[in-house]
Amino acid sequence: MPYLILFGHFFYIGLFAFGGGFAIIPFLQNLIDSYPDLSADDLSTIIALAEITPGAVGVNMATYTGYVLHRIWGSLIATFGLICPALIIVSTIAGFWKKIRRLAWFDSIFNAVKSAVIGLLSFVFLTLFIGIFQKNTNPTLNMAHMLLFLILCFFTLRFKLNPIYYIIGMGLIGTIIG
Amino acid sequence: MSGLKLFFIFLKMGALAFGGGYTVVGLAKHEFVERKKLITSAEMIDFLTISQTLPGIMAVNFAAFLGNRLGGRTGGIAAVFGMIVPAVLAILLLANLITEAEHYPLLQRALTGVRIAVAVMILNILIIQAKTVLTLKRRWLIAGLTGMTLLFQTPPVIPLLTAGFIGWLFYRYKKDIF
Incomplete structure (x- = not known):
């Protein structure tokens, strides 16, 4: 029975949390109120862990919350609950996606939404970009980060680099220069 | 593409997706648009x-759509599970080891490097989107207004x-595609 409730909670989150991973934080705050085993401390651990592990932040958060509540089974059930609505909704839409995509009225709607998503992604970019420089007060370090950013921009625009290499590479450079 | 193949491709991408969900988009762009040429960049922007x-x-939605496009309903499910397996394993491994990432300065430094890389990657996605979508003034307007809100x-x-x-209204009253 507690597993079913846990599944239900995360199914609900998967159905109503729109957008990127951090959209699920307010939902997790609600969970803290309904589960005495979860504390505000857990929430900050969840966010930190989600940042250092690979994968979608929302998925990481569900896995860890489930783990705190009911160990391994809890983590699996919470994660599965979270992705269930997406699997159902996308499988349904994908069935008629090609047909609907060709319709003129849908194309008009979708072009407008595509433009809005560019605005959204620009906002994500700016938040991330500003966050890099806000974190430290050392101007030399900020200059180094800016330089790395510009160099990487140049290389990625010039050559089709596999992001795997430069993400790992930048992680390593980060540990050296700070 | 077979479900099993999609599962392993997304498993690899899931394991390397440091920095959250958009990294999966960047990795998929490299894998399916630039390297394997199985989908066009216009399709990727659609997804x-x-x-x-x-x-x-x-x-999760993105993996489901891409999987569905390349391997039908099974492909969609395989892609989603492939992507989340490394994320779940990473959290389960670290859950007992790390409680507060702020106490690990080396990790924090590596994260700054990763953030710079992810910012560059998102910028690359944005440039492709802008080239394909922002060909009309009205679309720039929507992108700008979205960013502002x-x-x-x-x-x-x-x-x-x-x-x-707005896209629907435009089609309904201007008899044109937004």
């Missing part, structure tokens, strides 16, 4: 847009749905 607009975790902490779903409505 990114619809994944962002539907409820649920963006990266987000500055006031508006939930992203509001500008996305409003944009869709």
